Amino acid sequence: xxxxxxxxxxxxxxxxxxxxxxxxxxxxxxxxxxxxxxxxxxxxxxxxxxxxxxxxxxxxxxxxxxxxxxxxxxxxxxxxxxxxxxxxxxxxxxxxxxxxxxxxxxxxxxxxxx
Amino acid sequence: xxxxxxxxxxxxxxxxxxxxxxxxxxxxxxxxxxxxxxxxxxxxxxxxxxxxxxxxxxxxxxxxxxxxxxxxxxxxxxxxxxxxxxxxxxxxxxxxxxxxxxxxxxxxxx
Numbered sequence: 001x002x003x004x005x006x007x008x009x010x011x012x013x014x015x016x017x018x019x020x021x022x023x024x025x026x027x028x029x030x031x032x033x034x035x036x037x038x039x040x041x042x043x044x045x046x047x048x049x050x051x052x053x054x055x056x057x058x059x060x061x062x063x064x065x066x067x068x069x070x071x072x073x074x075x076x077x078x079x080x081x082x083x084x085x086x087x088x089x090x091x092x093x094x095x096x097x098x099x100x101x102x103x104x105x106x107x108x109x110x111x112x113x114x
Numbered sequence: 115x116x117x118x119x120x121x122x123x124x125x126x127x128x129x130x131x132x133x134x135x136x137x138x139x140x141x142x143x144x145x146x147x148x149x150x151x152x153x154x155x156x157x158x159x160x161x162x163x164x165x166x167x168x169x170x171x172x173x174x175x176x177x178x179x180x181x182x183x184x185x186x187x188x189x190x191x192x193x194x195x196x197x198x199x200x201x202x203x204x205x206x207x208x209x210x211x212x213x214x215x216x217x218x219x220x221x222x223x224x
Contacts, residue, residue: 004155033211042116042201042214043156056211091155103146103203103212105155 002026004106006092012112018080021109025074025094031055032069033103034077035091043091049075079111087113115140117204119215126192126222134187134218136202145178145185146203146212149196156201159187192222 005024013019025032030051035043046065048056051072060067064083069075079086089108095101117138124132136145144163148156162178162185174196178185189196199219203212 040216042203042217043212044214045211048211055209102158102161104158105148107155 004092004094004104006090006106006109008109009107010110010112012114013082014114015084016081018078019082019111020079021077021090021092021111023075023077023092023106025092026104029094029096029104030072031095031097031101032075033093033095034067034075035093037089037091037108039088046077046090082111082113084113087111115204115206116213117202117215119200119202119218121218122216123219124221126220128194128222128224129191130222132189132192132220134189134200134202134220136185136187136204136215138183138204140183140206142178142180142183142204143207143210144205145176146205147176147185147187148201148203148214149198150201150217151198159200189220192220194222194224196220197222 007022032049034046036046037043046060047067049069052069065079067077089110091108092106093103095103117136120135126132146161147159150156164180173190176187199217201214201217203214
């Protein structure tokens with residue numbers, strides 16, 4: 001079974017530029033999560049999708065971050081404009097259903113904002 | 115509400131045991147444990163649902179004390195491959211996203 005795919009793996013941009021990350025969850029997984037992991041800390045949820053609907057985006061900085069999950073499969077996370085403090089690893093995870101289930105993480109995208 | 119993990123870091127010799135704790139001030143529905151190696155994605159270890167059950171995974175097991183809202187991860191006869199950062203993720207209700215702790219860094223030396 002293929003795992004969660006993410007691209008790109010690494011991205012370096014200058015502040016005020018925009019960037020987009022892509023995630024393809026495990027086939028059949030209804031729930032998709034985007035997390036931000038700053039060096040030395042645990043992952044912090046940015047947004048949770050159930051199929052193509054948003055379940056929780058309370059911690060998403062909506063003035064600069066946006067995410068979508070069209071057709072309930074793959075998802076994109078965008079930052080526009082980027083700030084220095086956005087430097088982090090962006091992890092995508094998916095789980096099978098809406099109940100407490102194992103979350104499978106992708107390899108992440110390492111973003112460095114200069 | 116971010117759970118509190120302790121200790122922050124542990125150094126073990128191969129074959130020694132360790133316990134990592136995860137505490138919450140709020141009532142929990144479940145606790146999830148993950149291990150993350152440097153530069154890699156977190157890897158799922160186990161889920162504990164409220165009810166005080168204990169689970170095992172090879173020589174790694176965990177318990178969940180519902181009264182104390184605390185979970186403990188037990189690593190017995192540690193192996194070099196156990197090195198990494200261990201995170202607990204807590205879930206307040208079924209279907210909610212996880213709140214992760216800051217992690218416990220574990221280093222197993224020969």
